[in-house]
Amino acid sequence: MRVALFITCLNDALFPEAGKATVTLLERLGVTVDFPDAQTCCGQMHYNTGYRADAEPLARAFAAAFAGYEYVVAPSGSCAAMVRDVHPMIVPDVAVPPVYELSEFLTDVLGVQDVGAYFPHTVAYHPTCHSLRLLKVGDRPLRLLRAVAGLELARLPGEQECCGFGGTFSVKNPDVSTAMGADKVANAVRSGADYLVAADNSCLMHISGLAQRSGAPIRTIHLAEVLAATRGD
Missing domain, CATH: 3.40.50 (Rossmann fold)
Structure with a gap:
């Protein structure tokens, strides 16, 4: 193919x-x-x-x-x-x-869920707004993550809430955007995960920036990077 x-x-x-x-x-x-x-x-x-x-x-x-x-x-x-x-x-x-x-x-x-990945960390999944509400990907990313060897999936409180980025929304409404992002960071920390995973780097960029500035102990990573990881990495 x-x-x-x-x-x-x-x-x-x-x-x-x-x-x-x-x-x-x-x-x-x-x-x-x-x-x-x-x-x-x-x-x-x-x-x-x-x-x-x-x-x-x-x-x-x-x-x-x-x-x-x-x-x-x-x-x-x-x-x-x-x-x-x-x-x-x-x-x-x-x-x-x-x-x-x-x-x-x-x-x-492709009809696969187990892609042969290995990622020995605890992760929480953030369903980004477009994937959740427009594409309606549902639990597809979660199914893929559950099949990753060594990965422990933690529940993200308020998982379906927007992170506040919204592209130009974050520029036009910085105070609201920052407050929403801060809530998402707090929920990611509350989940106990080592990493927050999402399928959009725009949202991860926003969340990661706020996490780094606040000193929050959470790292961000794209879904593709988790699924591409193997035992030899």
């Missing part, structure tokens, strides 16, 4: 390890991964800020970059939701590529 990796802007610029982990994981499962060089921003920032006209050419460019692929995999529920939910509205005349968030692809397309 051959798939295309949609790395997303944030991962490409700030968190490349999530993309590398996604490739490592998929190749371990026998998948051939392509990286279309023409890919760029999906337009989410523009659209969410009210600049629909600027998002439209980005949506068209996205469709062109990933044309012909049966599966496009993204380590981001947020960007996957943008393509699946919004692109058909802003470019209705364009065939939108079939984008899957990583946990969806693993469980629904």
